Amino acid sequence: MTEVNRGGNGSTAVDPEAPVGPSLRSVSEPQAAEGEESGKPEFHRLWKAVTDNPFDFTSWTELLQYCEQENHVTASRQALEAFLARYPLCYGYWKKFADLERRAGFNSRAEEVCVQGLRAIPLSVDLWIHYINLLLGTLDMNLPESAHRIRSVFEDALAGAGLDFHSDRLWDLYVEWEKEHGNMRKAAAILDRVLRVPTQLYNTHYDKFKEHLNSHEPKAVLSPEEYQELRTLCRQSQKVEQAEQTQEDKAERPPGEEEPEELMQKIREEVLLHRDKIYQYNEDEVRKRWQYEESIKRPYFHVKSLDRIQLRAWHSYLDWEIAQLNQDTKNSSQGDGSKRIPKDDHRVRVLFERCLIACALYEEFWTRYIQYVEPQSVDEARALYRRACEIHLPHKPNIHMHWATFEERHGDSTEARRVLQVLEKNVPGLAVVRLRRAALERRAGDINQSEALLQEAVAESKEKPTMHAFYSIKLARLLQKLGRDLSKARKVLQEALEISPDNDKLHLNLLELEVSGDPWASAEAVQECVTRGLAAPLNPHSKILLSQRGLQFAEDYGNSIQSVLSMYEGHQKLLQEFGGTKREAENGDEDPEKLSKSEDASAADVSAQEATTMPHVPITTPPPPVMGTDMSAGYGAYNNWYQQSQYGSYGYPNTWNYTQGYYPSS
Structure with a gap:
């Protein structure tokens, strides 16, 4: 089975081409589930509810609860697959899915479900622990490869979620597992690692390290290199052993003979003296983060909206963490002599990923993460766009248009074209999207395709007179200014006037065409x-x-x-x-x-009244703003982008x- 892969910076990397969830079937094709549930009208009613409105989270939970209560494996499997394709950040349902497969006797399927879930939310400590416990319960631990696999998964878990402020249970589980298998040195090494990680229970890890060190001989818990170094240092400093040193310098202690207790205690003191400095620095890091962590009231995903205070809390935390990284980088470049634990931007990325679990339905945080990542890696930025637009925000036009702009800016007009086409299919009736498509073709040098897109919009909007007039004006301008075909442009406006003789902008634009x-x-x-x-x-x-x-x-x-x-x-x-x-x-x-x-402000009224609307979408995924509304700053803001004050109205x-x-x- 394919494990979750780790990236070069130690983070759990999600393959941008790999599916985020299981091999999911379409919501509209419940053949297997319907076959099992034939004759049960309640199932059909619930399935129809989620089919008609896939964004109704309550309908989904009712369907899943019904399948679980009725204990129908096939129906539950298909319902969970469809649900997790829509809401992959609900880690509790990944656990339910894995348990379903395990109870049905499909251990390999249960493992695969966990892996798929961890691809979607590699920061989920609960899901990592669930996966590890699943392996512990299904693998034959008498086989040497089983222990190797468990340890490998633990390392993947720490790479993926070990820097989470609430990752203490994962670290503790790893330590206890190594102790149970008699690997005292490995257990000490894990405790030594977590001493450098700011977590909620940072002080308990240090207590456990001291207890572990005092319960065993230093030689059994320290690395050979550290032990030999400290042993030599402590023996040289012990004045009480000066008489013995002459003999011991010539010959080592016979095999099996224990070190003096006083020497071992001295070694322990030196170990703790060094760890105290690390602990104090880590305590300072925890103290800095504590107020930000306490302000986060909902660190998990939910479809309910977050209040402004929570959104500001995430922004403030991100601001601080990025500032910390910048300051540390500045100090390093200036040769700061302080002995600090080296930093990279892994912690910033972890915080962004934590934020996107709780704020997955907010474009602003995706956009901010992409802006942070893009200077470092275009591919990573592209993967973030894909996650945001194809999974969490399929009906948010702003971020899709940002994605299309991103692809065009990086020379991939084909992908930019595809993104806009998918957006227009998902959210039909938005004039800004059709205009973006036409503008993309024009910039690509295909005036004919740009004209064809506007002609298609004119033809499709004949039943909506004001939108028809709006598109006709855009088409006429294209024909006049770029096509240099006044006759064709005049015909477009005259035909539009036959449908909307009371549209003042058609009259005014036709007059301007004749005047020009x-x-x-x-x-x-x-x-x-x-x-x-x-x-x-x-x-x-x-x-x-x-x-x-x-x-x-x-x-x-x-x-x-x-x-x-x-x-x-x-x-x-x-x-x-x-x-x-x-x-x-x-x-x-x-x-x-x-x-x-402006004519575009008028188009906003048209979109609000006549544009094809989406099916009812609950608060989980609010309907996209109509053209003309404030769609945030940047190229995505249609009013700011297209409004041309020099033309007047x-x-x-x-x-x-x-x-x-x-x-x-x-």
Whole structure:
């Protein structure tokens, strides 16, 4: 059976290509379970509940409880497999799964379940102990290879979870197991190791080390090198043995003859004198961490949300641990002469992993861990993205888009494309995702594919007029600015106006498209746009903008003063018709930001009202934010990323005001 592998830094490494859980079947395919449970409507009801809403944690626990009570092995196995694929950090259910297989007589399956669980949560002290006890109960300990295997698993356990603040039980179990097998020196070595680890019960380990040392001869518990060094040192310092030294210098003590008790006690004192320094330093490390550890009230995974105090506690702890590492690194680079225990970033990584057990449903902690890891290893950062997006946060768009950006930044556009495609499949209806896909293709040099994605979005949103208008504007801009095809862009907007004649942004963008063309050939088209807009059921503000822009075009490019005056008179009548409330707009005195909102802000309302919504998702995995909401800082924040203030609300600024000097006030 494949054990959990350890990485180069001593941590338990999770193969990014290996499955996190068992070979899991789909939730929607319960053939084996249904076969065993045929004729039991309660099982079918519970299974349907988790199939319809896989994020309903309560339905899952009801299903698992029912299977356990009814003692149906096949149904329980499939339910546990499906559940742990969704919630792999629930270590208690991995233990239940292993016990299920063992009771059914499948010891190898029980071991494999434990291994799969430890791949998902290598920091679980409880699961490591459960796995070790399983091996102790199933292996033939009379075989020499069995002891070797147990010891190997213990070492894997310490590499994976030995630095956890609450790992004391694991260390104690290892020590006691070595003692039971008569390996006093190995037991002492383990106790010696844990003296350097800040744990909750750090002081009890030192007490056990002293008791172990006093209960046996130093030669039986110390390494040969340390024992010989201390023996030589202590014998030289014993004045009472000066008379004996002449004889003993010439010949060693005969085999089997014991060392003097006084010498052994002196050796013990020297051992403890050295360990006292280590203990005091470790005690100081524990004291520094104690307040952070006490502030963590829920170190295990649960679907219930954590309060702000708990989230701040994790951030504060991470801040402190990283600062400790940076300070230690700085001291080392400056030649700090203090004799400190060497540090690497293993402890920082362990704390991040502990944090991600309790905060697995929070993007902010995944993002922070990735930002910490990426400068050291792109592959490790990629593995973290995969864990976050494919297991814990399959419906959180922000971190998926960060992942896609990460892959594109590191030259893998194919993977970035796949990530966005999966996200759009999981969370349909988010405009920001479709726009990201189109932008990715454009940056990759495939304008045709970018256009095709927007055309597909236009076609699929015909039943949602405002989203249809939004995508049509994006497509028209692409065709106009990159495709240099004004005719095609005009057709897109005109077709959109047939579906949404009351959409002011379509009218304004079509007008801007005509204005941006050849001024000698555009006069008639501009006039047609203005006339169409004024006849449409638009709000007064939009009609004034259309009229004002038409007047501006006539002033800049009109062929005759009569055409300019005609546009001006029409504009004045429009202002009078609406009570003159927008006179300031004509004069350019009103703040453009107060006149309109961006098209993307409008799209936020559309997404909230019309975008395809997900099935009900409980608090365990909140529905992803709609486009336009605050999606955190960085490239993932759609508003910050796409909002273009220079375009105003529909593609051009509202700053013209010099017509006031040409015409009298009406």
